[in-house]
Amino acid sequence: MTVDRRAFLASAAGVVAATALRAQPADKGAPLPSWADGPVKKALLEFVAKTTAKGGKEFVEPAERIAVFDNDGTLWCEQPVYAQVFFVIDRVKALVATKPELKEKEPFAALLKGDLKGVMASGETGIAELMAATHAGMTTDEFAKGVSDWIAAAKHPKTGKRFTEMVYLPMLEVLAHVRASGYKTFIVSGGGIEFMRPWSEAVYGVPPEQVIGTTGGLKFALRDGTPVIEKLPTLVHMDDKDGKPVGIQRHIGRRPVMCFGNSDGDYEMLRWTTTGAGPRFGLVVHHTDAKREFAYDRESKVGRLDKALDEVPKHGWQVVDMAKDWKTVFAFEK
Amino acid sequence: MTVDRRAFLASAAGVVAATALRAQPADKGAPLPSWADGPVKKALLEFVAKTTAKGGKEFVEPAERIAVFDNDGTLWCEQPVYAQVFFVIDRVKALVATKPELKEKEPFAALLKGDLKGVMASGETGIAELMAATHAGMTTDEFAKGVSDWIAAAKHPKTGKRFTEMVYLPMLEVLAHVRASGYKTFIVSGGGIEFMRPWSEAVYGVPPEQVIGTTGGLKFALRDGTPVIEKLPTLVHMDDKDGKPVGIQRHIGRRPVMCFGNSDGDYEMLRWTTTGAGPRFGLVVHHTDAKREFAYDRESKVGRLDKALDEVPKHGWQVVDMAKDWKTVFAFEK
Numbered sequence: 001m002t003v004d005r006r007a008f009l010a011s012a013a014g015v016v017a018a019t020a021l022r023a024q025p026a027d028k029g030a031p032l033p034s035w036a037d038g039p040v041k042k043a044l045l046e047f048v049a050k051t052t053a054k055g056g057k058e059f060v061e062p063a064e065r066i067a068v069f070d071n072d073g074t075l076w077c078e079q080p081v082y083a084q085v086f087f088v089i090d091r092v093k094a095l096v097a098t099k100p101e102l103k104e105k106e107p108f109a110a111l112l113k114g115d116l117k118g119v120m121a122s123g124e125t126g127i128a129e130l131m132a133a134t135h136a137g138m139t140t141d142e143f144a145k146g147v148s149d150w151i152a153a154a155k156h157p158k159t160g161k162r163f164t165e166m167v168y169l170p171m172l173e174v175l176a177h178v179r180a181s182g183y184k185t186f187i188v189s190g191g192g193i194e195f196m197r198p199w200s201e202a203v204y205g206v207p208p209e210q211v212i213g214t215t216g217g218l219k220f221a222l223r224d225g226t227p228v229i230e231k232l233p234t235l236v237h238m239d240d241k242d243g244k245p246v247g248i249q250r251h252i253g254r255r256p257v258m259c260f261g262n263s264d265g266d267y268e269m270l271r272w273t274t275t276g277a278g279p280r281f282g283l284v285v286h287h288t289d290a291k292r293e294f295a296y297d298r299e300s301k302v303g304r305l306d307k308a309l310d311e312v313p314k315h316g317w318q319v320v321d322m323a324k325d326w327k328t329v330f331a332f333e334k
Numbered sequence: 335m336t337v338d339r340r341a342f343l344a345s346a347a348g349v350v351a352a353t354a355l356r357a358q359p360a361d362k363g364a365p366l367p368s369w370a371d372g373p374v375k376k377a378l379l380e381f382v383a384k385t386t387a388k389g390g391k392e393f394v395e396p397a398e399r400i401a402v403f404d405n406d407g408t409l410w411c412e413q414p415v416y417a418q419v420f421f422v423i424d425r426v427k428a429l430v431a432t433k434p435e436l437k438e439k440e441p442f443a444a445l446l447k448g449d450l451k452g453v454m455a456s457g458e459t460g461i462a463e464l465m466a467a468t469h470a471g472m473t474t475d476e477f478a479k480g481v482s483d484w485i486a487a488a489k490h491p492k493t494g495k496r497f498t499e500m501v502y503l504p505m506l507e508v509l510a511h512v513r514a515s516g517y518k519t520f521i522v523s524g525g526g527i528e529f530m531r532p533w534s535e536a537v538y539g540v541p542p543e544q545v546i547g548t549t550g551g552l553k554f555a556l557r558d559g560t561p562v563i564e565k566l567p568t569l570v571h572m573d574d575k576d577g578k579p580v581g582i583q584r585h586i587g588r589r590p591v592m593c594f595g596n597s598d599g600d601y602e603m604l605r606w607t608t609t610g611a612g613p614r615f616g617l618v619v620h621h622t623d624a625k626r627e628f629a630y631d632r633e634s635k636v637g638r639l640d641k642a643l644d645e646v647p648k649h650g651w652q653v654v655d656m657a658k659d660w661k662t663v664f665a666f667e668k
Contacts, residue, residue, distance in 0.1 A: 227605045229579055
């Protein structure tokens with residue numbers, strides 16, 4: 001991906017990313033300035049302080065300071081549907097322009113109508129067909145380039161902002177603060193690993209090697225004698241629900257100390273994190289702000305939060321009430 | 335793994351590991367002191383210098399400085415057979431003590447005789463049975479504990495030294511030197527990822543999240559309501575030959591800048607690394623020292639080096655002539 005990443009930094013997407021990078025808050029002065037004073041902010045700051053106080057009873061060795069973050073709904077907006085769905089829709093549109101016969105065929109037809117339920121109804125075969133048509137056969141470099149170009153241009157349907165602007169400023173501040181305190185930050189997302197990596201470093205300060213996500217098959221091949229890595233239409237790892245602790249173990253090989261999520265898809269990694277020995281921190285972002293973002297939980301088709309919310313008291317997790325705890329949601333509000 | 339890692343540091347294995355850690359050379363004074371002056375040492379030092387010289391034409395951004403190292407035969411001794419094979423033999427011995435009927439059954443019988451060819455003859459079914467019997471059903475924490483206990487006690491059959499002492503001092507110096515120059519060091523091994531992680535940090539300074547290896551299935555489960563991760567008897571990723579670039583892409587998501595290997599199993603990752611744009615470095619350790627270690631290449635069953643050696647001139651890789659280029663092989667020689 002190096003070649004592509006270098007090209008990327010010189011591209012339109014690179015300009016967006018560089019802007020995002022400059023927009024990343026430094027952890028200077030009072031930490032978490034976009035957070036309202038209250039129990040959640042207090043608990044977060046106290047946890048970081050006590051686990052990094054040398055000689056303290058709850059000190060955590062720097063090497064063990066691992067913090068994992070869900071992406072959709074935790075670091076950036078996931079409504080009305082995951083950004084990656086818009087990406088796939090745009091790819092299918094481009095595909096249909098050259099192969100119009102696909103327009104009438106499922107799951108392409110459903111997807112083009114934004115009918116995710118219809119897409120899911122086509123089952124594994126349909127999804128595999130979709131992945132094969134839009135992802136497979138490309139090299140990882142080509143795919144990364146496609147993602148970079150797309151994310152430089154695509155706009156959120158409600159706000160008209162770029163998706164990389166739809167990141168939560170308070171969470172960027174958390175990333176910056178825990179990193180400044182010696183925590184290594186990882187993304188652990190149900191989204192595609194190759195979809196996030198081209199921009200995660202610029203937008204979140206999380207390098208590609210610290211991104212864990214849903215993973216498709218890859219194949220090393222020689223094209224005219226030159227090594228490439230090709231994407232295959234197979235699913236290797238579904239990084240959601242009970243797949244998240246597995247992805248964490250596979251990539252990190254240590255149990256995290258801090259875990260941030262927002263939906264039932266994060267329940268298992270919250271459990272896995274917070275049942276480790278020693279100090280552990282779990283936090284659930286509760287979307288309660290229909291005015292500045294979206295309000296949803298138990299009944300939502302995207303980012304449903306039900307069981308994880310019920311079990312908050314049982315496991316001692318923190319809950320962010322977005323409307324109350326975040327003074328600012330998006331940097332562009334300011 | 336955190337809990338176990340903490341227990342590990344307080345255990346017998348921890349003592350060994352801590353000794354190894356203290357034995358890790360600091361990158362102070364003249365770098366690579368165990369290397370004889372010569373073209374390989376010179377090329378290595380010059381490459382690191384030019385890629386880290388700010389403002390230089392071949393400067394590589396710190397974030398892009400990725401160096402990957404094969405383990406068996408590159409960082410530690412792989413003869414007469416991979417250390418992990420001794421580990422599995424010891425596990426099978428323990429198993430047979432409780433289930434004597436396995437003693438006559440393949441592939442257990444062949445393994446107990448050290449007959450790897452016989453083990454391989456049992457095919458995928460046999461290997462799967464072996465993995466199932468010795469690995470599956472354990473939690474990752476239990477497995478890590480088993481590895482830690484074993485590696486604290488097991489001895490190399492030729493030297494009588496612990497396996498963690500059978501690491502190459504010159505390569506520890508390379509790890510230290512490239513790290514001091516801002517390179518992030520990763521292990522990319524055909525060996526089991528969960529076999530290396532319990533000791534890689536103490537012995538090599540490579541944390542578990544920077545270890546890539548052959549990977550078995552994992553499953554998140556609740557045992558009496560407590561989350562665990564269980565090992566499954568399935569193979570998820572074979573990290574050898576063309577699997578190595580795939581493992582690199584999956585875990586790191588960037589193309590390495592430096593690659594160190596010793597066998598044809600490293601050929602594809604050497605190609606993948608050194609065909610990237612910009613400065614790239616490939617190095618092959620050639621085992622030429624029967625007196626201090628082992629001498630083997632084209633005809634060896636373990637760590638066969640043939641094609642990769644033939645193609646060295648074509649790709650501009652460096653070759654270490656162990657007998658000539660390394661003043662010291664093992665720290666215990668001194």
